[in-house]
Amino acid sequence: MHRTQARHVSVEAHRESVRQLLAPLRTADRIERLPLLAALGRGLAADVVAPLDLPPFANSQMDGFAIRSADVPDGGTELRVAAPVPAGAAPPELAPGTAAPIMTGAMMPPGADAVVPIEQAVPAAFPVPGVPATVRLPAAPPRNFVRDAGSDIRAGELALTAGTCLGPGQLGLLAALGFTEVSVYRALRVLLVTTGDEVVEPGSPLAAGKIYDSNATLLESSMRQAGLDVTRTGIATDRVEELTGLLRRHTAEVDLIVTTGGVSQGAYEVVRQAMAGHAVDFFGVAMQPGGPQGIGTFDGVPVLGFPGNPVSCLVSFEMFLRPALGDLFGSPAPRPVLRARLAGALTSPSGKHQVRRGTVLPDGTVRLEGGAGSHLVSALAHSNALIQVPEGIAALAGGAEVEVWML
Numbered sequence: 164m165h166r167t168q169a170r171h172v173s174v175e176a177h178r179e180s181v182r183q184l185l186a187p188l189r190t191a192d193r194i195e196r197l198p199l200l201a202a203l204g205r206g207l208a209a210d211v212v213a214p215l216d217l218p219p220f221a222n223s224q225m226d227g228f229a230i231r232s233a234d235v236p237d238g239g240t241e242l243r244v245a246a247p248v249p250a251g252a253a254p255p256e257l258a259p260g261t262a263a264p265i266m267t268g269a270m271m272p273p274g275a276d277a278v279v280p281i282e283q284a285v286p287a288a289f290p291v292p293g294v295p296a297t298v299r300l301p302a303a304p305p306r307n308f309v310r311d312a313g314s315d316i317r318a319g320e321l322a323l324t325a326g327t328c329l330g331p332g333q334l335g336l337l338a339a340l341g342f343t344e345v346s347v348y349r350a351l352r353v354l355l356v357t358t359g360d361e362v363v364e365p366g367s368p369l370a371a372g373k374i375y376d377s378n379a380t381l382l383e384s385s386m387r388q389a390g391l392d393v394t395r396t397g398i399a400t401d402r403v404e405e406l407t408g409l410l411r412r413h414t415a416e417v418d419l420i421v422t423t424g425g426v427s428q429g430a431y432e433v434v435r436q437a438m439a440g441h442a443v444d445f446f447g448v449a450m451q452p453g454g455p456q457g458i459g460t461f462d463g464v465p466v467l468g469f470p471g472n473p474v475s476c477l478v479s480f481e482m483f484l485r486p487a488l489g490d491l492f493g494s495p496a497p498r499p500v501l502r503a504r505l506a507g508a509l510t511s512p513s514g515k516h517q518v519r520r521g522t523v524l525p526d527g528t529v530r531l532e533g534g535a536g537s538h539l540v541s542a543l544a545h546s547n548a549l550i551q552v553p554e555g556i557a558a559l560a561g562g563a564e565v566e567v568w569m570l
């Protein structure tokens with residue numbers, strides 16, 4: 164279905180449509196098992212349940228003496244020194260009235276329930292092993308400097324939920340639990356097509372009326388950051404048959420097609436025309452920039468048609484595609500959402516959700532970078548955040564609190 168720009172949908176509704184378009188890609192054949200380090204930055208494909216307690220056994224948090232806390236009265240006492248407990252050993256029971264030298268991470272001897280750090284002992288040094296010795300220790304409450312078995316996570320508990328992005332912390336947990344491999348989603352393969360007779364490759368001569376292709380680099384880097392496997396076709400001209408042929412050649416190899424340009428109201432809207440006869444819908448989203456959008460399938464492959472202005476296509480990616488990838492596949496680089504105070508006033512088209520670019524400063528304010536224009540790539544390059552101005556707001560004064568998405 165090829166429709167004209169008759170309706171306007173909300174940002175939230177379009178984000179949900181993008182999610183629904185991609186949800187069928189979450190299939191079992193897109194799951195693979197990888198060694199932990201190869202899974203860095205991938206989304207976990209299935210819940211992981213802890214197969215063991217962490218720590219697996221009660222152990223000492225300090226180098227010191229393991230004691231039975233009941234053996235030491237309030238004012239402290241002198242105890243006989245038992246055999247030392249090095250890390251990695253399984254110690255025998257601690258005899259009543261004795262203190263066992265114990266190292267950080269070493270297993271608590273059965274019977275011992277507290278550790279006194281070596282700094283608090285008199286003398287504050289471990290005796291030579293095998294030589295009879297005593298040590299004076301202060302009282303310590305039960306569990307003093309003891310890390311209980313299962314105090315981090317218990318066997319049978321959910322360690323990581325499906326859809327979690329695997330960063331160093333998550334991979335470290337899997338290693339601590341003894342895993343060597345993990346099930347993750349394969350990277351989605353995306354075909355990225357920029358369009359326009361005025362657009363030329365950076366590095367080639369810039370004739371009058373031409374501009375360099377910034378969208379391809381903006382989007383390919385965004386896509387790579389979000390874990391996508393990107394195929395670029397080079398710039399498609401405004402000839403419809405050329406674009407149609409190019410898309411047909413690649414449909415079998417990709418999971419998603421993303422185009423830029425050719426979706427608004429001009430006389431030569433190549434993407435709209437190439438999608439004629441396919442289940443692709445074109446309409447306006449109540450958002451600025453990034454208003455004109457296309458969504459649907461081309462020969463069964465999901466398609467997103469982003470507008471051609473550089474900031475518009477980047478904002479489209481951040482507002483619609485990145486959140487869907489995060490939700491469905493646990494893709495990396497989700498955007499942290501913060502609240503910040505505007506350093507200066509702004510105006511916004513009240514019927515649209517405006518996305519301005521800005522810099523969040525250490526004092527918790529956000530400074531606008533450039534105006535609202537969707538061609539302002541230089542201002543974008545100096546921004547670290549997208550400022551969200553919801554539909555219905557026509558103006559905000561300096562100091563007003565806004566939601567920002569960190570880039």
Ligand SMILES: Nc1nc2c(c(=O)[nH]1)N[C@H]1C(S)=C(S)[C@@H](COP(=O)(O)OP(=O)(O)OC[C@H]3O[C@@H](n4cnc5c(N)ncnc54)[C@H](O)[C@@H]3O)O[C@H]1N2
Binds near residue numbers: 423424425428469475
């Ligand atoms: N009469 C109307 N005109 C326009 C409307 C409208 O509603 N009515 N919407 C405007 C808005 S908003 C946007 S956004 C653009 C969207 O246009 P298209 O998606 O059709 O994109 P193009 O016309 O091809 O290009 C727009 C703009 O972006 C530049 N561009 C395109 N590709 C690239 C690239 N790869 N790298 C850098 N710059 C690129 C292109 O030269 C244009 O300046 O339509 C408005 N017009």
Ligand code: MOO
Binds near residue numbers: 451
């Ligand atoms: O919706 Mo357009 O992206 O404002 O220039």
